[in-house]
Amino acid sequence: MKKSLRGYRNGLGYLMLAPWLAGFVLMYLLPMIASLFLSFTNFNMLSAPKFIGFDNYARMFGQDKSFWKALGVTFTYVFALVPARLAFALAVAMLLNSKRKGLALYRTFYYMPSILSGSIAVSIVWKQIFGSGGVLMTLLNQLGIHQKISMLGNPDTAVYSLALLGIWQFGSSMLIFLSAIKQIPASLHESAKIDGARAGSRFFKITLPMLTPTIFFNLILQIINAFRAFTESYVVTDGGPLDSTLFYVLYLYRRAFNYFDMGYSSAMAWVLVIIIALFTAVIFKTQNNWVYYESKGGIGHDS
Amino acid sequence: MKAKAIFAAIIAVIITAGCAGQQAAPNPTDAPASQAPAAAVTEQPKAEAPPSEEPTAPDAKLSITWWGSQTRHDYTQTLLDLYSSNNPGISFEASPSGWDGYFDKLSTQAASGALPDIIQMDYLYLATYAKNNTLADLLPYADSGALSLGDVDENLYSSGFVDGKLSGLVLSSSVVTFPYNPAVLSEAGVSEPTVTWTWDDFIAICQQVKEKTGKYGLSSNPIDTNILNYYIRQSGSPLFAPDNKSLGYSDDSAFAGFAQLYKTLVDSGAAPTPDEWTQINALGKEASPVATGDAAFTTEWSNFGVIVAAVNPDIKLAVPPYSSSGNKALWIKPGMFFSVAQTSKLKDEAVKFIDWFINSEEANAIIMAERGVPVSSKIRSYLKTSLNKQQQDMFDYIDLITAHSTQAPPPDPQGISEVNKLLIDTIDQVLYGRITPDEAAKNFRSEADAILARNN
Incomplete structure (x- = not known):
């Protein structure tokens, strides 16, 4: 009797889970298995795939200069973007943590870029601001600073103007920081105040250590996101100039859909999965050194 | 946990929104x-x-x-x-x-x-x-x-x-052409090109346009291999080998000459830098500088005049310049x-x-x-009576070109889009001063051969 009840409950549970499960299996699991298989084939999407073993991987690491270029660009982007975005998100979260009128409105405003800037429209606006003959160039011209080349047109700066666009998408990290800041017990700050601690040292001695679990969480999330960046380079620069903004995923997309090289592209996708997994693993390993959990035994900060 | 779920949901929405957006990606040519x-x-x-x-x-x-x-x-x-x-x-x-x-x-x-x-x-x-x-x-x-x-x-x-x-x-036939804006040429005080002009004439005209008017002589950078194909054919060889497994020409100086041509124009300001070209290329044909009177020449297909007629009815089509070899190298291309x-x-x-x-x-x-000059001779003669000026120009141009053409190359090989991209990147490197035209010719050969060998 008990057993069948449990069976019934499990069944009900799975039934409730079914929509998500179906989505997961159809949209993630099966395509992933397919792509793993395809990564060992020569597949142009129009004809049946031909099994070629590790040739795609060998070509990628051995011969493909664009692959290494794309990898380099993506690492530059990740390292430029993630720390800056997190710092900015934290700074804004601190500002928004005060008690002022209309704070909810500010929060909404500051979250907006996150919704907008993944979009095509904002990417095009970016092009108009930082591109040749764009707003920035015109403004600098008026100030007497004459540039021959725009920020987006200069191979040395283009990737950073894209990072700037990325930093602007700080909203989700900011909200997570904000809620974490609110959970820091006020008593800590109060007793520190009584002991004569200034705002600066309270931030570095109390707020920041208490936030490390949140920083840890945001860091992982943002690194994963940054590695997968696509729209920015696809729309704003199309990977140019001189491949200086050739993001990994853009190159992967080109190989698949422009060059009819789906097998190779699948192999690239798996290499990216491994890179992201390695990164995440390393950060997890280091967390004992810098992440402070107030109550040991809890898994994370969110409860 | 709830917060996490909500953020996950938000992130998912942002990501999907991004993906959905790509399909509606900007369509420069869909402009006015x-x-x-x-x-x-x-x-x-x-x-x-x-x-x-x-x-x-x-x-x-x-x-x-x-x-x-x-x-x-x-x-x-x-x-x-x-x-x-x-x-x-x-x-x-x-x-x-x-x-x-x-x-x-x-x-x-x-x-x-x-x-x-x-x-x-x-x-x-x-x-x-x-x-x-x-x-x-x-x-x-x-x-x-x-x-x-x-x-x-x-x-x-x-x-x-x-x-x-x-x-x-x-559906149609089409030919490479150098459309020009006669008003810009007369503003610069240069005469319109003849059918037997040369690349040197072309460069001189473009630079004079730049000097006299401050406008571009040529408003485009290469976007695919078609102009290169014409340039290489002038040296007497096809761009691609008959078996499509490699390039078809053996003398790298032809490619170097092509790269040098653009370098000369861009360095003197007579053609846009790659940086400027990105913006121009996004404007679409109807708003392109030649149509709006901000440049003298561009490189296009012969239906360009018809496409931009509503914006500028005065665009004329010039036969692409000859090389000093005097070889005929144009071909009538199946339009689409x-x-x-x-x-x-x-x-x-x-x-x-x-x-x-x-x-x-x-x-x-x-x-x-x-869509270009129709393929049916019956339709061509039917249309003759009702053509407007731009359409008539296009018909005349195709007739004219027959005297300057040789046999069309076979369909482009598999892997052509990667070769096109390689050409753009290689020329960009020259225009950015990273490599010389001679180095460009060598790089292009080794990489194009690799692409062609892999795909054919």
């Missing part, structure tokens, strides 16, 4: 256009009795896709409506698009077996799709008379053969094709529409050669 020509003809159809001999299958829905600018989208839709009212039961599901992204989408559709019944196809990709058996062989229809090719020059329609199968029916998907369940209906598209006067009275 005149609705006038299409609107003018919308009213005529319904009075006519449907001329269909055999009753059509009820409720057949043909899917059709093409690239083009707004003008083309508008009149093609008019055309489809007319065909539907002539052929009760036939309706269309149209997917118009700009050139950008068109073939990205098509490859995805092909992979999932969901190609539209009728596909506007380019010479660039005809071989790629045909060799992978995604396009129906139209030869049986031509043999049975369902597809009437009696008025089409054999040289033209045979450009659609890939491995003995008629994989697409050519209609292909039928191998997976289509409505092949008969699709072919019937294509037949109507090329052979019927009522269809061509609407198309008015916007």
Whole structure:
């Protein structure tokens, strides 16, 4: 009797889970298995795939200069973007943590870029601001600073103007920081105040250590996101100039859909999965050194 | 946990929004256009009795896709409506698009077996799709008379053969041209180009335009291998080897000369830097500098004048410059094709529409050669009387070019889009001063050979 009840409950549970499960299996699991298989084939999407073993991987690491270029660009982007975005998100979260009128409105405003800037429209606006003959160039011209080349047109700066666009998408990290800041017990700050601690040292001695679990969480999330960046380079620069903004995923997309090289592209996708997994693993390993959990035994900060 | 779920949801939404957006990605060529020509003809159809001999299958829905600018989208839709009212039961599901992204989408559709019944196809990709058996062989229809090719020059329609199968029916013929804005030339005080001008003349004119007016002499950078192909053919060799496994020319100085040409122009300000070109290229044909009077020349296809007629009716077409060798190197290119998907369940209906598209006067009275000079000689003479100035120019240009042409190269090899990208990147490196034209020629050879060997 008990057993069948449990069976019934499990069944009900799975039934409730079914929509998500179906989505997961159809949209993630099966395509992933397919792509793993395809990564060992020569597949142009129009004809049946031909099994070629590790040739795609060998070509990628051995011969493909664009692959290494794309990898380099993506690492530059990740390292430029993630720390800056997190710092900015934290700074804004601190500002928004005060008690002022209309704070909810500010929060909404500051979250907006996150919704907008993944979009095509904002990417095009970016092009108009930082591109040749764009707003920035015109403004600098008026100030007497004459540039021959725009920020987006200069191979040395283009990737950073894209990072700037990325930093602007700080909203989700900011909200997570904000809620974490609110959970820091006020008593800590109060007793520190009584002991004569200034705002600066309270931030570095109390707020920041208490936030490390949140920083840890945001860091992982943002690194994963940054590695997968696509729209920015696809729309704003199309990977140019001189491949200086050739993001990994853009190159992967080109190989698949422009060059009819789906097998190779699948192999690239798996290499990216491994890179992201390695990164995440390393950060997890280091967390004992810098992440402070107030109550040991809890898994994370969110409860 | 809840917070995390909400953020996950938000992030998911952002990501999906990003993906959805890409399909509606910017379409520079879809920019402004005149609705006038299409609107003018919308009213005529319904009075006519449907001329269909055999009753059509009820409720057949043909899917059709093409690239083009707004003008083309508008009149093609008019055309489809007319065909539907002539052929009760036939309706269309149209997917118009700009050139950008068109073939990205098509490859995805092909992979999932969901190609539209009728596909506007380019010479660039005809071989790629045909060799992978995604396009129906139209030869049986031509043999049975369902597809009437009696008025089409054999040289033209045979450009659609890939491995003995008629994989697409050519709709128009087209030639590389250097369209120019006469007003800009006269402002700079230079005379209009002759048919036998040379690259040196061209450079001199462009630089004088820059000096006298501050405008671009040439407003474009290379976007694919077509101009290079012309340049290399002038040296007496084809761009690609007959087996498509390597480049077809052996003298790297030809490529170096091509790179040097652009370098000379860009360095003197007579042509845009790659940085400036990115912005210009996004404007679309109708708003391009030559059309708006901000540049003297561009590099285009012969239907350019017709496409921009509503913006600037005075654009003229110049024959591309000769090299000092004096070799004729132009070729009449099949402009674009209609292909039928191998997976289509409505092949008969699709072919019937294509037949109507090329052979019927009522269809061509609407198309008015916007897709290029029609392939049917009967239609050409039918249109002669009603052509406007730009269309007449285009017809004259193609006639003129015959004297400057040699045999057309075969369809572009598989891997051509990667070669195109390689060319753009290589020229960019020269224009950014990272490599010399000679180094560019060497790099291009080694990498292009590798791409071609891998794909063919």
